[in-house]
Amino acid sequence: MTAGEIFVEPVDRKEARKNKAAMAAAETAKRISSPGASIIAIILAVLWTIPTFGLLVTSFRPGDVVPTSGWWTAFTAGGGGFTFNTYKEAWTTQALGPNFLNSFVITLPAILIPITLALLAAYAFAWVDFRGRNFLFVAVFALQIVPIQVTLLPLLKTYKWLGLDGSFWPVWLSHTIYGLPLAIFLMHNFMKEIPREIVEAARVDGAGHVKIFFKVLMPLLVPAIAAFGIFQFLWVWNDLLVGTVFSGSKNNAPLPLAVQQLIGNLGSGNRQYLLSAGAFIVMAVPLVIFLALQRFFVRGLLAGGVKG
């Protein structure tokens, strides 16, 4: 249940879990599961889904009926029918298109750079002997406790001083910095689990550290990279705080920031219905990834539960 355990699930344990699951299934067949519990579970699940479902329905209704009738009337005769216009309007007149691009431009380097740096650092902590290794590792580990708020103002001033404000660099660099302590911790947990003999054997064959890293360890690390990659993607794509502070101009604003500003502009007017499409434009990519990669996704998210 620790970050490491969720993150790194060795094959044999997976097997054990499978066997256990089979046993449990057999037992369930014997033991009739209580229908009362199932009903409560279904009610809760429906209750949890109604808010999202309601907004989804709203986003496909014509804009003029949204302020006068609830989404639950959409399926009745006078419900006004369904349309794609809200999405078209949000994408074009509210110019969410460019913000979608910004989010993409921000996210890719903000995933690649911290993962690469964290892998290298984790390798050094796990397999290179040097003086002060333990001290440095504990220091990096301890940095997980720093809330990003404590660093925002001085960092912003540093970027201004370097002349980087107005570009994507502050956002890329900040996401890298904030992602590193957790990434190093998780990658190190994984590296530790790789048997020493594998690394030793490569060393006996005369391979240097760089070669061992790329040829021997990287292939074994793919699941860990996928899980952390998904977690970092979610964190960056859904982030509002870092985007607000560091993206500088409206021109560079990522989607959540643009949509949050949309709430301010349209929040109480009669064009509020545009927010429904705006919300689903922000949520679309994470939802697709969630449904496609649920397994990795849950593991990555749980592993990173302590970040923020």
Place this chain on the structure above:
Amino acid sequence: MDWLFSPVTAGDKILSMIAAIVIFVVVMGAILLAVGNEKAPSWLVAAGFLGPVVIFLAVGLVWPTLQTIWKSFQTTANVIGPDNQPVRNPDFSIQKTTSFNFNNYKSIFTDSDLLRVLGNTLLWTILVPLVATAIGLVYAVIIDRSRFEKFAKTLIFIPMAISMVGAAIIWRFVYAINDAPGANQIGIANQFLVWIGLKPINFLNGGLATTFFLIIVMIWIQAGFAMTILSAAIKAIPEDTIEAAKIDGASGMKLFTRITIPSIRSALVVVLTTLAIGALKAYDIVKAMGNSNPTVDVIATRFITYFNSAETENLSSALAVVLFVMVLPIVVYNVRQMRKQEETR
């Protein structure tokens, strides 16, 4: 180089992204090439592998934290001349003087408006973990081995995947109000009130009640996290333990309080502390749903309000430090609990 440092068009933005990745790859490639020799001493290898990280963390986390702590003890004031007027610089700007004291902290803990910010933050930090964990636990228990387990879990977990800004809009529509007499309600919450014969409520007009309604949104998001972790912990309880307890005559509630809860105790602690840390830093929901109403502010939102003006930036630093101090014990406890779990497994 405008396209790299202030891109405007879509093409320039993509180009700057590619350039950033290429620059990174080239720099790292050069470093690795330099230390890649089989005979390179291990300190050089360590420097190559760790150097960039150490620089990033030192410049990006350690140094800013020290600066913020330093600034939180500073206050600036106008220099007053013998004529009781502010003294002006040659460029006519007012001369400022900086002094060191506890004034920022004093105002945080005495000013009634800021005390409310602290109070709201505490409410978030206590209610979100307790309620979300309770719901997640109940759900994990009743759904364990039921027929719809996987599907129902997915439904509860989805709110974790979406951005909090998206969640805020979802709930703005849930809480929407039409207060014209006789008008149709468009928010399901108020429609529900009308259905059971009550008057619609303005859920988001500020005050303590609104804070509770915002906390509900956070609980809606986090219950999935609690459910997933606790469900895994429940599944890990050895079958023998449960069987033995059953032979001893335990069942239902007794089984739950005597066996289930003690067996998943450390997972419970991890969930509670993780959610508390998240709630302490709650920013997005309050920002996107609170309508800039100061009565629902928490530390993380007020911090941003103060952050943008030279007059209040020292106060915002002090707020950040208060946040740090509040998070610290929870994180330490969380990490220690995780380590303990790791050792016992």
